[in-house]
Amino acid sequence: MKAMFIERIGKLEENPLILREVDIPKPTENEVLIKVSYCGVCHTEIDEIEGRRMPKIPVIPGHEVVGYVVEKGNKVKNLKIGDRVGVAWIKHACGKCRYCKSGEENLCNDFIATGADADGGYAEYMVVESEFAYKIPENLKDETTAPILCAGAVGFRAYKLSEIKDGETVALFGFGASNHIVYRYIRYLNPSSKIVVFVKKLGDNATKLAEELGADYIFETFSEISITYDKAIDTTPVGEVIPYALKYLNKGGHIVVNAIRKETPINAFDYTLIWEERSVKSVANVTRDDVINALKLASVIPIIPKVTIFPLEDANKALLSIKQGKIQGAAVLKIS
Numbered sequence: 001m002k003a004m005f006i007e008r009i010g011k012l013e014e015n016p017l018i019l020r021e022v023d024i025p026k027p028t029e030n031e032v033l034i035k036v037s038y039c040g041v042c043h044t045e046i047d048e049i050e051g052r053r054m055p056k057i058p059v060i061p062g063h064e065v066v067g068y069v070v071e072k073g074n075k076v077k078n079l080k081i082g083d084r085v086g087v088a089w090i091k092h093a094c095g096k097c098r099y100c101k102s103g104e105e106n107l108c109n110d111f112i113a114t115g116a117d118a119d120g121g122y123a124e125y126m127v128v129e130s131e132f133a134y135k136i137p138e139n140l141k142d143e144t145t146a147p148i149l150c151a152g153a154v155g156f157r158a159y160k161l162s163e164i165k166d167g168e169t170v171a172l173f174g175f176g177a178s179n180h181i182v183y184r185y186i187r188y189l190n191p192s193s194k195i196v197v198f199v200k201k202l203g204d205n206a207t208k209l210a211e212e213l214g215a216d217y218i219f220e221t222f223s224e225i226s227i228t229y230d231k232a233i234d235t236t237p238v239g240e241v242i243p244y245a246l247k248y249l250n251k252g253g254h255i256v257v258n259a260i261r262k263e264t265p266i267n268a269f270d271y272t273l274i275w276e277e278r279s280v281k282s283v284a285n286v287t288r289d290d291v292i293n294a295l296k297l298a299s300v301i302p303i304i305p306k307v308t309i310f311p312l313e314d315a316n317k318a319l320l321s322i323k324q325g326k327i328q329g330a331a332v333l334k335i336s
Contacts, residue, residue: 003123009051029073039121040064040146041331052261063114065121106285137299147330151177152294158258168230175206177330243269
């Protein structure tokens with residue numbers, strides 16, 4: 001099969017992913033073999049390739065996987081041959097620790113991340129434990145479901161942690177794959193809320209998408225503004241966004257940081273920015289319930305993410321386009 005590999009840490013500008021021809025993996029007794037149709041491209045892969053979140057080397061990246069079950073182990077009961085399934089960032093958790101038992105398997109010390117700790121979906125085939133594969137609602141298309149499996153799932157977790165109440169004003173920092181899906185959650189679940197979108201530069205692709213979706217306010221990040229907000233979700237790779245976001249956060253508000261790593265440091269800031277019960281929370285990974293809820297919401301609302309499709313061989317180009325801010329919404333690889 002064809003697969004793209006991370007074989008070294010390097011800059012995206014150096015086209016670090018290598019296309020290889022390798023054997024099709026064999027499923028164990030609890031696994032299924034999936035023929036991959038599409039795989040979403042995530043900013044986390046940039047962090048892996050550039051060494052901020054170290055992957056195992058070599059590894060096949062990709063954790064927004066849509067495909068079809070073509071083979072299964074003899075102990076698999078929940079899936080059958082031909083089922084259309086998705087695979088997300090969570091590829092394994094132990095199921096026995098205090099985190100797993102309390103519904104926080106995303107914090108399990110034995111958490112295995114798809115496409116980082118184990119091979120993922122930048123390939124024609126992949127294997128996964130059947131309990132970590134999700135049936136996809138019939139009304140969702142393969143190519144637009146892929147971003148729901150990470151951008152949508154981790155976005156749902158960020159939404160949940162932000163504790164948005166209907167009628168509150170919500171700020172979204174960054175408006176790429178995840179936050180343009182979170183925007184739809186808020187519009188559906190909190191119809192009376194106002195949404196403020198912060199973009200890197202007014203007039204960029206994120207601005208155009210926010211305008212298209214009908215954001216109430218759009219501002220350039222780090223500009224002086226005259227409004228405040230109650231909750232915020234930050235998906236940017238920029239550490240300096242956090243003290244800036246705190247500056248306009250109302251008393252008792254939360255900022256939820258939905259980023260696996262920051263590319264730049266969080267500057268020191270005065271305690272008064274978090275006084276009056278303001279808080280900063282981080283999102284770590286996702287649970288299976290997050291993925292299931294994201295798929296359900298995408299089906300019901302419905303959510304059709306904005307996607308740009310690339311062939312598998314152009315994975316380097318897709319990732320670089322994300323890094324350079326050239327993608328509106330999400331990037332997706334067409335595998336087969």
